[in-house]
Amino acid sequence: MATNFFDPGTVYVDSDKELDLIANKHKRAQWRHRRVGPSFIKMGRKIGYLGEDLNAWMNANQVEIPLSAADPDQTSPAR
Numbered sequence: 692m693a694t695n696f697f698d699p700g701t702v703y704v705d706s707d708k709e710l711d712l713i714a715n716k717h718k719r720a721q722w723r724h725r726r727v728g729p730s731f732i733k734m735g736r737k738i739g740y741l742g743e744d745l746n747a748w749m750n751a752n753q754v755e756i757p758l759s760a761a762d763p764d765q766t767s768p769a770r
Contacts, residue, residue, distance in 0.1 A: 693750045697742040705738040713749065 696712065697703065703710055705719065713729065714722065722728030723738065729748035732739045 693746070695742075695746050696749050697745040699741075699743040699746060701742040702732075703740045703742065703745065705740075710740065710745075713745070 697709065705716060710716075710719065713719070719728065719738075723731060729740055730744040732741065
């Protein structure tokens, strides 16, 4: 199920605190340099992220946990 973490109609600039939800500013700069992470747009010297692209990236990177692994009634081996 797709979740909207960000407002799809908003363009977030790199200095917006909301983007710290995905990574800090330094890490996002590394991702852009390596061409990984969410899609971004360049507006002159400013970097922008479309809310709909951020939501798509967040949903694509969601890790599904099998129900059996999340079952608290399951006994785990003692260590």
